[in-house]
Amino acid sequence: MGKLYCGVDFGTTNSSVAVSDGRGVRVLALDEHNDSPTSLPSLVYITRDNECIVGRLAADAFIERNVDREVILKQVDLGASIEAYVGGELDKEDGYRPPAPGQMTREAVRAHAIVEVNAPGRLFQSLKTLLRYRQFRGTEVFGTHYQIEELVAFILARMKAGVDEAAGESVERAVFGRPVRFSENDRENETAERRLRVAAELAGFKEVTFFYEPVGACVEYAMKADSRQRLMVVDIGGGTCDVCIMEFGGAHDTKTRLAESRILGVAGVPVAGDAIDRETIRRKLFPIFGSRARYGPSQLAMPQSLYNQILDWQNLYKLNNEETIHWLCAAETSSDQPEGIRRLRGLIQRNYGYVVAREVEAAKKRLSSALETRIQLEHEDVRIDERIEREEFSHIIEILLDRMLKSIEEAEARAGVKPGDIDLVLTTGGTSLIPAIRTMLEQRYDPGRIRRRDTFTSVATGLAIVAQYA
Numbered sequence: 001m002g003k004l005y006c007g008v009d010f011g012t013t014n015s016s017v018a019v020s021d022g023r024g025v026r027v028l029a030l031d032e033h034n035d036s037p038t039s040l041p042s043l044v045y046i047t048r049d050n051e052c053i054v055g056r057l058a059a060d061a062f063i064e065r066n067v068d069r070e071v072i073l074k075q076v077d078l079g080a081s082i083e084a085y086v087g088g089e090l091d092k093e094d095g096y097r098p099p100a101p102g103q104m105t106r107e108a109v110r111a112h113a114i115v116e117v118n119a120p121g122r123l124f125q126s127l128k129t130l131l132r133y134r135q136f137r138g139t140e141v142f143g144t145h146y147q148i149e150e151l152v153a154f155i156l157a158r159m160k161a162g163v164d165e166a167a168g169e170s171v172e173r174a175v176f177g178r179p180v181r182f183s184e185n186d187r188e189n190e191t192a193e194r195r196l197r198v199a200a201e202l203a204g205f206k207e208v209t210f211f212y213e214p215v216g217a218c219v220e221y222a223m224k225a226d227s228r229q230r231l232m233v234v235d236i237g238g239g240t241c242d243v244c245i246m247e248f249g250g251a252h253d254t255k256t257r258l259a260e261s262r263i264l265g266v267a268g269v270p271v272a273g274d275a276i277d278r279e280t281i282r283r284k285l286f287p288i289f290g291s292r293a294r295y296g297p298s299q300l301a302m303p304q305s306l307y308n309q310i311l312d313w314q315n316l317y318k319l320n321n322e323e324t325i326h327w328l329c330a331a332e333t334s335s336d337q338p339e340g341i342r343r344l345r346g347l348i349q350r351n352y353g354y355v356v357a358r359e360v361e362a363a364k365k366r367l368s369s370a371l372e373t374r375i376q377l378e379h380e381d382v383r384i385d386e387r388i389e390r391e392e393f394s395h396i397i398e399i400l401l402d403r404m405l406k407s408i409e410e411a412e413a414r415a416g417v418k419p420g421d422i423d424l425v426l427t428t429g430g431t432s433l434i435p436a437i438r439t440m441l442e443q444r445y446d447p448g449r450i451r452r453r454d455t456f457t458s459v460a461t462g463l464a465i466v467a468q469y470a
Contacts (some may be wrong), residue, residue: 004167006174008159008205009213010152010196013238013273013430014039014127016457018160018164018464025464027457028162041455043130044347046141047121054158060121060357065109067351071383078203093465114213123354126274127152129239131192132183149199172206175467177459179240180268181262200316209470212266214244217428217453218463222248223257223465230264232422234408236275236437237429241404242268243411258469269407273361273431276397278311280360284386286310289347290340295331302341313353320348326334326387339379346381353380367393368433394436401440408444419444428453 016039018027029037033056040250045058053061076443090341099134122141130136153288163171182192193210200208214233222231228250235242249260282349289305294300309319332341347353359375366373367390412418423458425445431437434454443452 003152004163004171005464005467006163006171007177007389007460007465007467008156009175009177009216009457009460009463010128010156010159011456012177012240013042015042015159015162016040016460018457018460020161020169020464020468021221022468025461027460028166029173030159030162031110033057033060036456040155040158042125042155044151045121046124046146048142049118050142052154054154058123059165061331062354066123067121067355069301078455085345101267106213107300120316122347124151125314126239127155128182128196129270129274132185132188134188134191142194150204152196153198153202153258156200157207161256162276166381168373170204172204172316173215173467174200174205174207175209175211175463175470176200176205176462178210179218179270179424180212180214180242180244180266181240181270189253210324211245211463211466211470212263214242214266214374214428215246215263216459216466217426217463218244218246218462219258219261220314220458221424221426221451221453222246222261222460223462225317226250226252226257229423230408230421231415231424231426232408232411233426233428234254234432234441235429236272236404236427236431238273238431240270241272241407241431242266245411245417254465257470258465263411264417267407267411267414271400271401271403272429273364275400276431276434277357277402278395280364280388280396281311281356284388285360285384288340288384289344290335290337293331293335293337293340295335295341297334299336306344310347310353310356311355316348316353320351325349330349343382343384346379350379350381352377352379352382356384359384363388364434365430366392368435390435394439397436399432402437404437405440405444423449425450425456427451428452428455428458430455 004021007018007219009016016027016032018025027038030040033039034041040055041059043055043058045053045061094394096231096332106423127148131152136148138145162173176196178193180195182189197208214235216235218231222229224283228248230245230247233244239369245264247262247264251257253259288311289307291304293302297300328341328345332338332345335341347356356377359377363375363421365375372387372389375384375388422445425441427450429440
């Protein structure tokens, strides 16, 4: 087989890869177990035996092995001492005067941590989002330390294996997509790109060129036309909303058309599908778990910090300790919403955090074609049947939509264009299918100018074309 040019779209939720052989572009099948084989879920599951499972099977393995099981926590000595100020309870008398800093007692205190001793495995998702956090360098998994770059490389290695199989040889050069902004912080933005490059090299790609993801989607469409066009791409996936405005000349051949293209303006914001899911859980499900309950003789409000941990489902098991569970049982007996607190306790004890997150995501997708749906869960101790309408969902996410709209306006300002100056608006990414987002675009642009591209593969296809001519 002749030389293949490779475009890699590593996504927050799903990833895809496309190759061009000079005659055409095709998207490769990467996960036969997924509903769409050309879309690889960006998931990694590492077992206690250090087996690494990637894609749809990673999610299946986590649900099968982790949900509805007993969690055993243990306090372990970290083998280190830390300096701390030590003293008794403060004197409450009127004449009490706290000691000066130099008079306070400092002692070495042993450092401990709470760990789960019977976990069969760890599931990692949204790794692309974690790339930007400089403080998150890696994590310990059953005695083995994995850097964030290594975890990402597990996914990229699956993608490279697909490319190598298609080429019949090792393909070491690729154009990688990246969001316009991994983060609104410049240092975090640079950190994320550097880490993604290292992960690509660990996976076997020796020569990596980065290209904005929305530019890739723009190229994918423009190469099928031969007229002068000013295009906007709105790419909203799991982690980011990216916008690009490009201008293409009227050349007939792909190489000249690409060479004569111009990027007029780009913008991006790290708000997309994951943020929408979290906000839906906060607004629709927190009350189901008793977030508005009152408990005790003084009818105290439930601590909201407890509910925020539901959003971090990977660490939800840490609440499954004797102290927290006993406190919840006590709160339940004196609460005005005992059923809600009982659900919360079941959620924690049965480790249903990921199951809830998946059901909310599925409900969001169903609302793209239905006017209403239900968020349902039928498990022991946790039964949910919550109706949600499309209009209500739109109100829940309107603050997030406003941030996306501001990103679109920023791209227009940088390009020096107005809405009427844009010939076509192209949408891609799974979150762009939400009707409220489409309505937002139709209100700003003529509905006849909006074109929907392939949700998961248009970016990879465009990147493969760029790889051929770059």
